Amino acid sequence: MSLLDVRDMRVYYKTKKGIAQAVDGVSFSVEPGQSLGLVGESGCGKSTMVNGIIRVMAKNAFIPSGEVLFDGQDLTLLPEKEMRNVRWRDLSLIPQAAMDSLNPVYPVEDAFTEVLTLKGNMTKKEAHARTVELFTMVGLDPDRLGNFPHEYSGGMKQRAAIALALALEPRLVIADEPVTALDVIVQRQVLNELKRLRSELNLALIMITHDISVVAETCDNIVVMYAGKVVEKGSTQEVLENPLHPYTMGLENAFPDPRQQDKELISIEGSPPDLVNPPSGCRFAPRCPFAMERCLAEEPPYEEVDEEHQHGAACFRLSETLKLQKLAKEVETWQPA
Amino acid sequence: MTLNWKYIGRRFGQMLLTLWIIATILFFVFRLMPGNPLTAYIDPNFTKEQQEILLEQFGLDKPLFQQYLVFLLNLLQGNLGTSFVYRDDVLRVVARVLPNTLYLMLFSLIIAYVVGVLGGILLAWLRGKKGETVGIILTLFTRSAPQFWVGMLVLAIFSFRLGWLPSSGTGPAGVTYASEWAKFTSPVFWKYMLLPSLTLAIYLLGLPLLLMRTNMVETMEESYVTIARMRGLSERRVMLKYAARNAILPVVTAMAVGFGYAIGGNVVIENVFSWPGLGRLLVDAVTMSDYPLAQGAFLLAAAIMVFMNFVADLLYSVLDPRITVEDMG
Amino acid sequence: MIEMTSILEFFRQDKFALVGAIIYILFILVALFAPAIAPYDPQEMVRVDGRIAFNREPEKNFKLGTTNMGRDIFSQLIYGARPALTVGFTAALFVMVVGTVVGLVSGYFGGKVDSLLMRLTDVVFGIPFDPFVIVLVSFLGPSIWNIVLAMALLLWRDTARVIRSQVLSIKKRAFVEAARVSGASHSRIIFSYIMPNILPLSLLYGSLAIGWAILTEAAVSFLGFGDPSSISWGYMLHDAYVSQALSRGAFYWMLPPGICIMLLVMAGFYISRGAEEVLQPKLRSM
Ligand SMILES: Nc1ncnc2c1ncn2[C@@H]1O[C@H](COP(=O)(O)OP(=O)(O)OP(=O)(O)O)[C@@H](O)[C@H]1O
Ligand code: SF4
Ligand SMILES: [Mg+2]
Numbered sequence: 001m002s003l004l005d006v007r008d009m010r011v012y013y014k015t016k017k018g019i020a021q022a023v024d025g026v027s028f029s030v031e032p033g034q035s036l037g038l039v040g041e042s043g044c045g046k047s048t049m050v051n052g053i054i055r056v057m058a059k060n061a062f063i064p065s066g067e068v069l070f071d072g073q074d075l076t077l078l079p080e081k082e083m084r085n086v087r088w089r090d091l092s093l094i095p096q097a098a099m100d101s102l103n104p105v106y107p108v109e110d111a112f113t114e115v116l117t118l119k120g121n122m123t124k125k126e127a128h129a130r131t132v133e134l135f136t137m138v139g140l141d142p143d144r145l146g147n148f149p150h151e152y153s154g155g156m157k158q159r160a161a162i163a164l165a166l167a168l169e170p171r172l173v174i175a176d177e178p179v180t181a182l183d184v185i186v187q188r189q190v191l192n193e194l195k196r197l198r199s200e201l202n203l204a205l206i207m208i209t210h211d212i213s214v215v216a217e218t219c220d221n222i223v224v225m226y227a228g229k230v231v232e233k234g235s236t237q238e239v240l241e242n243p244l245h246p247y248t249m250g251l252e253n254a255f256p257d258p259r260q261q262d263k264e265l266i267s268i269e270g271s272p273p274d275l276v277n278p279p280s281g282c283r284f285a286p287r288c289p290f291a292m293e294r295c296l297a298e299e300p301p302y303e304e305v306d307e308e309h310q311h312g313a314a315c316f317r318l319s320e321t322l323k324l325q326k327l328a329k330e331v332e333t334w335q336p337a
Numbered sequence: 338m339t340l341n342w343k344y345i346g347r348r349f350g351q352m353l354l355t356l357w358i359i360a361t362i363l364f365f366v367f368r369l370m371p372g373n374p375l376t377a378y379i380d381p382n383f384t385k386e387q388q389e390i391l392l393e394q395f396g397l398d399k400p401l402f403q404q405y406l407v408f409l410l411n412l413l414q415g416n417l418g419t420s421f422v423y424r425d426d427v428l429r430v431v432a433r434v435l436p437n438t439l440y441l442m443l444f445s446l447i448i449a450y451v452v453g454v455l456g457g458i459l460l461a462w463l464r465g466k467k468g469e470t471v472g473i474i475l476t477l478f479t480r481s482a483p484q485f486w487v488g489m490l491v492l493a494i495f496s497f498r499l500g501w502l503p504s505s506g507t508g509p510a511g512v513t514y515a516s517e518w519a520k521f522t523s524p525v526f527w528k529y530m531l532l533p534s535l536t537l538a539i540y541l542l543g544l545p546l547l548l549m550r551t552n553m554v555e556t557m558e559e560s561y562v563t564i565a566r567m568r569g570l571s572e573r574r575v576m577l578k579y580a581a582r583n584a585i586l587p588v589v590t591a592m593a594v595g596f597g598y599a600i601g602g603n604v605v606i607e608n609v610f611s612w613p614g615l616g617r618l619l620v621d622a623v624t625m626s627d628y629p630l631a632q633g634a635f636l637l638a639a640a641i642m643v644f645m646n647f648v649a650d651l652l653y654s655v656l657d658p659r660i661t662v663e664d665m666g
Numbered sequence: 667m668i669e670m671t672s673i674l675e676f677f678r679q680d681k682f683a684l685v686g687a688i689i690y691i692l693f694i695l696v697a698l699f700a701p702a703i704a705p706y707d708p709q710e711m712v713r714v715d716g717r718i719a720f721n722r723e724p725e726k727n728f729k730l731g732t733t734n735m736g737r738d739i740f741s742q743l744i745y746g747a748r749p750a751l752t753v754g755f756t757a758a759l760f761v762m763v764v765g766t767v768v769g770l771v772s773g774y775f776g777g778k779v780d781s782l783l784m785r786l787t788d789v790v791f792g793i794p795f796d797p798f799v800i801v802l803v804s805f806l807g808p809s810i811w812n813i814v815l816a817m818a819l820l821l822w823r824d825t826a827r828v829i830r831s832q833v834l835s836i837k838k839r840a841f842v843e844a845a846r847v848s849g850a851s852h853s854r855i856i857f858s859y860i861m862p863n864i865l866p867l868s869l870l871y872g873s874l875a876i877g878w879a880i881l882t883e884a885a886v887s888f889l890g891f892g893d894p895s896s897i898s899w900g901y902m903l904h905d906a907y908v909s910q911a912l913s914r915g916a917f918y919w920m921l922p923p924g925i926c927i928m929l930l931v932m933a934g935f936y937i938s939r940g941a942e943e944v945l946q947p948k949l950r951s952m
Contacts, residue, residue, distance in 0.1 A: 087569030097560035481931035486924035600794045643792040
């Protein structure tokens with residue numbers, strides 16, 4: 001059984017203009033000890049998805065349908081009280097805003113003590129010992145436990161957030177852009193740290209990012225989202241080497257590849273669609289260089305192409321993949337007509 | 338939360354400077370204004386001798402600058418002159434009523450800030466619901482109603498109509514308390530203080546309440562609050578330890594302003610309830626042209642206010658670990 | 667600058683502001699047409715059948731009853747709108763102008779000027795307001811203009827602090843930097859770049875000051891330092907208080923002036939920021 005099985009999940013926002021379908025029918029699963037990369041442009045619904053899973057959402061958000069099976073138990077149906085027990089014990093988070101995830105008026109250690117005593121049923125003394133252990137584990141100096149968050153650098157806060165997420169040894173950690181706010185050198189350190197911890201502790205990890213190269217390095221599987229929908233998923237290697245969906249192809253063009261130093265970066269023209277009134281057919285159609293008449297009218301269903309790698313995509317032109325992959329490498333293809 | 342002595346020292350120096358400037362302004366206001374106190378000092382009721390003693394005591398026969406120096410010297414020695422009406426040392430007259438003012442003020446402030454902060458949290462919690470609008474409109478009423486008028490209505494209803502609570506003073510006619518402590522611990526005294534302090538509290542309530550609400554609404558959106566929730570902490574803990582604890586900081590600073598209102602409010606409330614305190618003394622002194630007394634009472638009120646500003650500043654720097662010396666300018 | 671259409675638009679969008687504006691307009695009309703509305707001269711000791719009508723409860727001739735001196739309370743209430751509005755508007759104007767100028771100069775020029783002005787503001791913050799007004803009015807004589815003067819001398823302090831911090835943040839913005847680099851004069855930068863950005867804030871503090879001023883005038887009059895030549899609401903309440911209206915339970919005398927003050931002050935809150943804004947007493951700089 002999968003550790004986490006998200007089925008046809010929808011998270012909508014009530015806005016002044018109408019209902020924004022920020023996550024619209026997303027399905028994916030994570031096996032115990034596995035790591036999954038969730039990629040997509042800014043605004044495609046990654047954080048919304050996470051907030052929906054852990055059920056701490058904006059006031060105007062709601063889940064019209066979908067299942068979040070954690071260990072076979074549907075979290076969307078759990079009463080709030082029981083959900084509170086799941087949070088952090090089974091399922092923890094390295095938040096996107098890790099920089100200001102700590103209460104500014106308490107010393108950093110307080111957040112650890114709180115979680116360890118209240119959720120981990122430890123005594124104050126045990127909690128302190130565990131905190132020192134966690135600090136050492138993520139490469140922080142335990143002497144700085146008593147400092148206030150504002151006395152930490154960005155990288156230190158990020159490490160503290162990682163340590164805090166690991167405090168209760170959850171089975172699944174969701175890292176929402178854990179390195180985006182950091183400079184490149186610290187990014188590398190933190191990523192390596194995460195990788196090491198993951199293999200040491202055998203945790204399952206969902207890594208959210210819009211940087212494909214981060215996923216390439218850290219994740220077993222990958223889910224590509226566009227405008228609230230899954231457009232492609234599969235094993236990381238398969239998806240990156242043999243992309244099926246034009247959007248994935250475009251994303252790859254937009255990121256530097258360490259193996260191809262001279263690669264020309266091409267960006268996808270335009271911006272993601274309005275989620276209140278999304279395009280009626282394929283949501284990517286307005287920006288897709290391969291869009292056909294049919295794409296504007298009908299929504300392409302998700303189809304699995306490679307069973308072994310559980311690789312599939314939602315596009316009408318899956319039969320022409322090789323041709324499209326070739327075209328997608330050309331700069332002209334992506335220029336507006 | 339270590340105390341920063343350098344900062345405290347500097348703020349203390351600034352406080353003394355402010356006090357000195359206020360005393361100076363006061364000196365010149367009282368000497369130079371039309372309706373000059375000089376004429377008032379030479380009160381026909383006084384004997385020639387008394388007048389001369391007075392003139393000499395205040396150095397009113399000397400040039401203005403010299404008078405100013407004498408004034409400052411006297412001030413440093415705690416000599417604020419002699420009240421015309423009470424024929425007594427101003428400091429002694431003022432010291433007699435000062436405790437009453439402080440009790441009234443502090444008691445009302447405590448009520449106002451406790452109720453205000455809790456009310457603010459509640460309104461933030463009720464955000465978007467009907468209760469919020471009702472609460473806000475009610476609060477606006479308390480901020481718009483003249484406090485003496487509220488006092489009058491409260492008196493007319495609870496003292497005169499219902500006869501539940503006494504209408505004036507600090508105790509029944511003829512009763513004097515054996516000591517400050519005896520007064521402070523006497524239930525009778527508290528019974529007398531209830532109406533005036535509640536009236537004052539109603540007036541003071543609006544500021545902390547609205548401020549707390551606004552800040553809460555803001556901190557509730559902070560990521561550390563959302564993330565605390567994601568840690569599976571209880572809603573109460575998230576609201577109080579995370580949202581409210583951070584929202585309360587500016588309310589503490591506002592307390593400085595609150596003290597200012599309290600002193601102003603005190604003057605009016607003390608007069609409505611015939612409460613023998615500093616504010617009432619000041620009004621009486623001004624009405625009876627008892628200038629030394631008026632000046633002394635004013636100076637003391639200013640000193641309390643400046644001191645409270647100082648205390649609020651310190652409190653803030655202790656409560657907010659982010660505040661550094663540089664930030665505080 | 668502010669155009670008529672945008673003002674209308676503002677009121678259309680903001681129900682609170684609209685209610686506030688209507689209250690103001692009503693009171694202004696009442697003040698202007700007081701002689702036409704009020705049945706009696708507010709100072710007149712009204713005689714009925716040759717005898718002065720003391721302490722009448724509300725009846726047909728005296729809608730709100732009469733005072734212990736036989737004066738018509740309703741007429742006093744109508745005339746009371748005049749000093750309230752006069753004091754409110756003039757004091758608010760002073761507060762706004764002084765506060766804005768001090769904040770602007772302090773924030774814009776910085777340095778020595780700034781520290782000097784801010785120390786001055788500290789001092790003014792240390793002066794207890796009501797006692798100051800009382801002392802000043804008792805020296806200069808009981809007149810509403812002296813009350814206005816006292817307020818003009820002290821109440822600019824909040825405005826100045828807030829405007830200063832606003833100016834500081836505007837000064838840092840790119841377009842001001844650009845203007846400075848391209849050699850624009852101080853007056854040009856102030857008037858064409860900074861002023862338009864702080865004007866809404868100073869108007870806001872101005873409209874809050876209206877309420878303050880009205881409340882202060884009422885309190886000072888209540889304490890017996892009011893202008894005896896003009897019947898204000900505070901004066902009426904003073905009258906009621908010293909004439910045992912409380913013990914007689916003469917609510918017809920006590921209630922109306924207080925309600926009028928409250929309405930007018932509340933209207934100022936409403937206008938100043940419509941709903942949400944007044945409710946956000948942001949003491950940014952404090
Ligand atoms: N509270 C909200 N109310 C309305 N719309 C919202 C709300 N929060 C997010 N959205 C919208 O939902 C969409 C998805 O937002 P989300 O934060 O999940 O994106 P994301 O993929 O995490 O982006 P990023 O990479 O920038 O973090 C965006 O279009 C966003 O504007
Ligand atoms: S379905 Fe059509 S529009 Fe959508 S990605 Fe495929 S080709 Fe492009
Ligand atoms: Mg996000």
